[in-house]
């Protein structure tokens with residue numbers, strides 16, 4: 001009998017071996033495809049996007065799973081197809097959003113996170129990851145100067161802002177956690193007129209309504225300053241509203257402006273308000289500037305949102321909310337009514353789950369940890385210096401070129417500009433069309449926004465692997481495309 005059983009398991013082992021071999025081959029092929037794709041994606045001559053109409057793309061992708069599975073070959077075909085049609089965000093002409101580039105150790109971390117597939121709620125099921133997340137939170141707290149602080153990785157800056165707003169609300173109205181907001185109060189939050197739209201979403205989610213977010217007037221550099229803020233607070237109080245939070249933005253999405261954090265801190269202290277700093281975009285610059293210059297006063301704030309998936313360019317998603325007073329988190333967020341996950345044992349105080357808005361949560365700290373160890377504090381500071389330098393270079397390029405016009409004084413990493421057009425041409429429509437033409441031809445992806453002076457091409461410098469020559473190429477393509485459009489307009493008007 002025992003012998004029989006042995007041979008039986010041996011047979012199973014053998015069969016498993018052959019399918020395992022096929023899977024190993026597939027994996028090897030996928031790795032080959034990945035390295036080839038990456039090399040191609042980084043090549044400046046590769047179109048940054050293979051621009052397709054949705055119907056064509058849908059057909060090529062063969063979207064619907066079929067009755068019988070497509071197996072290994074189908075898997076490889078689908079992967080190739082997806083890669084072919086993915087936007088090449090590691091391409092030097094990808095300048096469209098606040099993430100991009102390719103971070104080698106961060107990418108390795110992302111792979112290992114998927115490989116080891118666990119969930120961040122308990123030390124028990126994610127021991128190393130829990131210690132790594134704790135170490136990363138502590139490391140980041142050392143930059144804010146919050147020794148008794150705490151923090152948690154979130155699903156992004158929007159989620160960090162939401163968690164901060166919830167914390168502030170529950171701290172101001174402590175009965176809310178158990179019983180909801182007290183009747184009759186009209187809580188309000190103050191933020192830069194150009195604060196991120198996630199502030200509105202957060203206000204919606206926490207039940208105070210989007211109109212509870214009061215936009216504060218900005219100065220000529222797009223900064224929220226103390227005087228304008230105080231005026232807005234007084235007006236709201238006169239209207240019978242109850243201020244409970246101020247959000248400073250450390251790097252606005254559109255102009256890269258940093259609110260005057262120290263002036264805001266004065267006001268927050270004077271009125272006893274929670275002071276959140278949304279550093280989702282510009283937060284990474286703290287690595288080179290410490291608490292000087294743009295971050296002066298941050299040590300007096302209460303919460304700080306920092307997105308390593310933007311400026312530290314590790315793969316999306318990687319975001320953190322830091323909290324100055326660890327007890328706030330425990331008092332107002334922590335819920336442990338899930339005794340099927342959370343057990344009272346020797347290590348349960350290490351569990352991240354109770355303080356997160358999620359239950360299951362990805363290991364996003366690993367890629368940051370690997371990247372930070374790979375580059376070192378100094379290496380990351382140098383990467384921040386590099387992107388600042390690239391932004392200065394791009395600003396200078398715009399200022400020195402007759403065809404281009406700077407639309408906002410560069411504050412950090414956002415360079416807002418447009419193509420100058422002759423009289424009789426709508427400059428806003430022209431620049432919007434120019435931008436779409438660059439995308440359709442795969443030459444560059446750059447985004448736009450609306451500023452006081454009109455539609456603005458918003459060039460964002462966050463990829464420290466770019467060189468001046470990459471920016472030269474981008475501007476050359478931009479200008480050539482604009483000239484081509486001008487001559488088409490001219491040709492059309494003379495033929496009429």
Ligand SMILES: *Cc1c(COP(=O)(O)O)cnc(C)c1O
Nearest residue numbers: 156157158196251252253280281
């Ligand atoms: C990008 C951004 C956010 C949102 O971050 P996500 O990770 O995209 O959710 C919040 N605030 C500012 C200022 C941002 O630029």
